[in-house]
Amino acid sequence: xxxxxxxxxxxxxxxxxxxxxxxxxxxxxxxxxxxxxxxxxxxxxxxxxxxxxxxxxxxxxxxxxxxxxxxxxxxxxxxxxxxxxxxxxxxxxxxxxxxxxxxxxxxxxxxxxxxxxxxxxxxxxxxxxxxxxxxxxxxxxxxxxxxxxxxxxxxxxxxxxxxxxxxxxxxxxxxxxxxxxxxxxxxxxxxxxxxxxxxxxxxxxxxxxxxxxxxxxxxxxxxxxxxxxxxxxxxxxxxxxxxxxxxxxxxxx
Amino acid sequence: xxxxxxxxxxxxxxxxxxxxxxxxxxxxxxxxxxxxxxxxxxxxxxxxxxxxxxxxxxxxxxxxxxxxxxxxxxxxxxxxxxxxxxxxxxxxxxxxxxxxxxxxxxxxxxxxxxxxxxxxxxxxxxxxxxxxxxxxxxxxxxxxxxxxxxxxxxxxxxxxxxxxxxxxxxxxxxxxxxxxxxxxxxxxxxxxxxxxxxxxxxxxxxxxxxxxxxxxxxxxxxxxxxxxxxxxxxxxxxxxxxxxxxxxxxxxxxxxxxxxxxxxxxxxxxxxxxxxxxxxxxxxxxxxxxxxxxxxxxxxxxxxxxxxxxxxxxxxxxxxxxxxxxxxxxxxxxxxxxxxxxxxxxxxxxxxxxxxxxxxxxxxxxxxxxxxxxxxxxxxxxxxxxxxxxxxxxxxxxxxxxxxxxxxxxxxxxxxxxxxxxxxxxxxxxxxxxxxxxxxxxxxxxxxxxxxxxxxxxxxxxxxxxxxxxxxxxxxxxxxxxxxxxxxxxxxxxxxxxxxxxxxxxxxxxxxxxxxxxxxxxxxxxxxxxxxxxxxxxxxxxxxxxxxxx
Numbered sequence: 021x022x023x024x025x026x027x028x029x030x031x032x033x034x035x036x037x038x039x040x041x042x043x044x045x046x047x048x049x050x051x052x053x054x055x056x057x058x059x060x061x062x063x064x065x066x067x068x069x070x071x072x073x074x075x076x077x078x079x080x081x082x083x084x085x086x087x088x089x090x091x092x093x094x095x096x097x098x099x100x101x102x103x104x105x106x107x108x109x110x111x112x113x114x115x116x117x118x119x120x121x122x123x124x125x126x127x128x129x130x131x132x133x134x135x136x137x138x139x140x141x142x143x144x145x146x147x148x149x150x151x152x153x154x155x156x157x158x159x160x161x162x163x164x165x166x167x168x169x170x171x172x173x174x175x176x177x178x179x180x181x182x183x184x185x186x187x188x189x190x191x192x193x194x195x196x197x198x199x200x201x202x203x204x205x206x207x208x209x210x211x212x213x214x215x216x217x218x219x220x221x222x223x224x225x226x227x228x229x230x231x232x233x234x235x236x237x238x239x240x241x242x243x244x245x246x247x248x249x250x251x252x253x254x255x256x257x258x259x260x261x262x263x264x265x266x267x268x269x270x271x272x273x
Numbered sequence: 274x275x276x277x278x279x280x281x282x283x284x285x286x287x288x289x290x291x292x293x294x295x296x297x298x299x300x301x302x303x304x305x306x307x308x309x310x311x312x313x314x315x316x317x318x319x320x321x322x323x324x325x326x327x328x329x330x331x332x333x334x335x336x337x338x339x340x341x342x343x344x345x346x347x348x349x350x351x352x353x354x355x356x357x358x359x360x361x362x363x364x365x366x367x368x369x370x371x372x373x374x375x376x377x378x379x380x381x382x383x384x385x386x387x388x389x390x391x392x393x394x395x396x397x398x399x400x401x402x403x404x405x406x407x408x409x410x411x412x413x414x415x416x417x418x419x420x421x422x423x424x425x426x427x428x429x430x431x432x433x434x435x436x437x438x439x440x441x442x443x444x445x446x447x448x449x450x451x452x453x454x455x456x457x458x459x460x461x462x463x464x465x466x467x468x469x470x471x472x473x474x475x476x477x478x479x480x481x482x483x484x485x486x487x488x489x490x491x492x493x494x495x496x497x498x499x500x501x502x503x504x505x506x507x508x509x510x511x512x513x514x515x516x517x518x519x520x521x522x523x524x525x526x527x528x529x530x531x532x533x534x535x536x537x538x539x540x541x542x543x544x545x546x547x548x549x550x551x552x553x554x555x556x557x558x559x560x561x562x563x564x565x566x567x568x569x570x571x572x573x574x575x576x577x578x579x580x581x582x583x584x585x586x587x588x589x590x591x592x593x594x595x596x597x598x599x600x601x602x603x604x605x606x607x608x609x610x611x612x613x614x615x616x617x618x619x620x621x622x623x624x625x626x627x628x629x630x631x632x633x634x635x636x637x638x639x640x641x642x643x644x645x646x647x648x649x650x651x652x653x654x655x656x657x658x659x660x661x662x663x664x665x666x667x668x669x670x671x672x673x674x675x676x677x678x679x680x681x682x683x684x685x686x687x688x689x690x691x692x693x694x695x696x697x698x699x700x701x702x703x704x705x706x707x708x709x710x711x712x713x714x715x716x717x718x719x720x721x722x723x724x725x726x727x728x729x730x731x732x733x734x735x736x737x738x739x740x741x742x743x744x745x746x747x748x749x750x751x752x753x754x755x756x757x758x759x760x761x762x763x764x765x766x767x768x769x770x771x772x773x774x775x776x777x778x779x780x781x782x783x784x785x786x787x788x789x790x791x792x793x794x795x796x797x798x799x800x801x802x803x804x805x806x807x808x809x810x811x812x813x814x815x816x817x818x819x820x821x822x823x
Binding site for chain 2: 079129130
């Protein structure tokens with residue numbers, strides 16, 4: 021096993037939307053430089069959980085959280101600056117959401133809000149991020165064209181590049197390929213394998229083949245509970261819990 | 274099996290509904306086109322009814338004399354009765370004659386000289402010099418050369434000079450004279466049983482003098498045969514009469530005085546005469562005695578009804594300053610004032626309105642307070658502008674002592690258009706997808722950075738539309754401005770100087786009965802400006818939209 025301390029250590033996490041409990045006593049840890057897939061039927065809490073990790077749930081009124089999430093050993097609900105957390109823990113959303121500006125400006129947006137002003141440094145960052153996101157060759161001739169002119173798959177890789185440009189440590193991905201065609205999906209899956217070397221990745225997916233293809237460990241959520249969390253191979257071929265087996269074999273969800 | 278009968282009925286209903294909707298939309302478009310077309314036509318062209326006792330035959334050099342004016346004058350043609358009026362103090366200013374706000378200076382060469390006498394005869398008619406009443410304004414000069422020099426150097430001056438005296442035309446302009454009148458004997462013009470000869474148009478005049486009308490009754494006058502009297506053969510009048518359509522059948526035996534006396538004496542007589550000869554005739558023996566006894570004149574000119582048409586809206590109208598309450602001149606300063614007003618209003622209203630919308634959408638807790646605020650803004654948007662005007666007058670003009678001026682007017686307009694700007698900006702901000710905000714926040718941007726760099730740019734087309742709508746309302750506003758911005762048509766020199774906007778100008782031109790034609794041309798300019806704004810906004814929004822989407 022990995023001798024390094026876990027990237028995230030989730031302990032007895034409960035979360036309520038008003039009166040509704042969305043997460044129930046979730047506890048597990050995520051190792052660095054791994055891809056963790058979160059699967060489960062719609063409304064099971066996997067996306068909610070993902071959004072806890074960079075505290076995007078703060079934006080929703082009436083959310084209450086109990087328990088703790090340690091990121092590099094530090095509680096993310098503690099004194100930690102949420103801006104700093106979101107810089108370290110980047111998020112890619114289900115639907116590509118490029119800003120209505122040029123490709124270049126989209127990538128440079130993150131570094132800029134964190135105070136990078138030097139044009140040369142920004143240009144280097146933009147290029148490096150696009151290369152990392154395997155998009156550079158496709159867009160290098162139109163960096164100053166509107167980002168909304170790209171195809172859906174390109175837009176999603178642009179969003180990944182945009183996150184990479186702020187030099188994060190963790191990538192959270194909320195069903196990043198659900199709005200894309202199979203070819204774009206394949207490109208992004210290949211990309212994930214590359215990115216794993218430098219980043220810790222947590223990906224929520226509805227697509228179980230995808231979870232099987234890309235992830236090292238998989239967590240199965242049901243009704244707000246983490247039913248099972250194990251190496252992906254075990255989840256798919258040797259589930260311990262009956263509910264996991266039922267879900268995997270397509271009996272519900 | 275489908276019910277074919279009800280199916281057919283449904284199709285018929287749909288067809289009928291479609292036809293009705295199409296008809297209504299065509300009607301709407303037609304009405305809009307009619308309104309704009311009407312205003313634009315009235316604004317571009319004028320068509321005035323004119324009444325005059327002289328016919329529209331202009332002579333450049335009657336009796337070898339030329340009428341000259343200072344080069345700055347816009348006068349091109351003058352009617353003989355007006356020329357007489359100029360030399361008898363009936364006019365003291367050019368405004369009623371040529372529309373210029375210039376003092377009138379009639380110059381006359383000393384009537385003791387032959388040149389002076391000839392000029393006097395053209396204005397007053399030949400005859401006894403002592404009976405002529407020169408006006409007090411008239412400045413007598415010893416020679417035609419002196420008169421020419423005077424006209425050259427004095428704006429607003431006019432003189433009648435022999436043709437030979439005009440060797441150097443620098444600084445002067447010549448004016449044509451209209452002096453041919455249709456005259457009728459007193460019995461034809463008499464009021465009989467509430468009937469009298471009416472004003473005639475050109476066709477009726479031509480038929481009358483050529484003998485085409487048998488009885489004065491056809492023209493609204495008494496039952497009396499028309500007796501055309503031919504002018505003396507070989508006289509200048511005969512040539513003029515030919516031009517007017519009269520058949521040449523002149524009597525060579527008589528002179529002008531004899532001709533006019535014959536005309537006056539004929540039963541139902543009608544003929545042509547030069548205006549100055551009529552003046553001379555009126556001054557002469559019998560006629561003067563009759564007038565002194567309170568009798569009707571035995572010869573009277575008929576009134577011709579004509580139309581004057583031309584371009585109303587000219588470049589000159591746009592670039593000249595208004596004078597005499599806008600009766601004369603153009604609207605340049607008013608256009609500039611309007612733009613100053615719009616810019617100032619936008620400078621105040623745009624930051625306020627957008628900031629309020631950002632607060633309401635992005636920051637305020639959506640509770641009863643915000644609901645009340647929204648209701649308030651919507652109510653304000655529906656309040657008639659006159660009420661804003663009253664408020665502005667009491668609050669800005671009076672309590673804050675800003676006085677009638679740009680600042681008071683713009684603040685009032687700001688209050689008026691703020692609700693529109695806030696509401697449209699709110700809608701624009703609301704329509705920015707949540708995903709964009711989340712994308713920015715997830716990158717570690719603060720809320721303020723997100724709003725400034727992502728949300729506002731994304732909402733910019735919508736916000737801009739709101740601003741244009743507001744500006745559109747402001748540029749057409751009259752009631753709120755009358756009480757707050759004042760109505761001085763000079764160029765505004767500061768925040769507190771009274772300024773007239775185009776809309777106010779249109780209103781005042783109508784309300785004070787100054788000129789309908791000018792009101793319409795100003796209205797056309799106003800419509801063009803609004804059109805300009807809309808086109809500019811469309812292009813701007815279109816370009817922003819393209820940047821965002823393609």
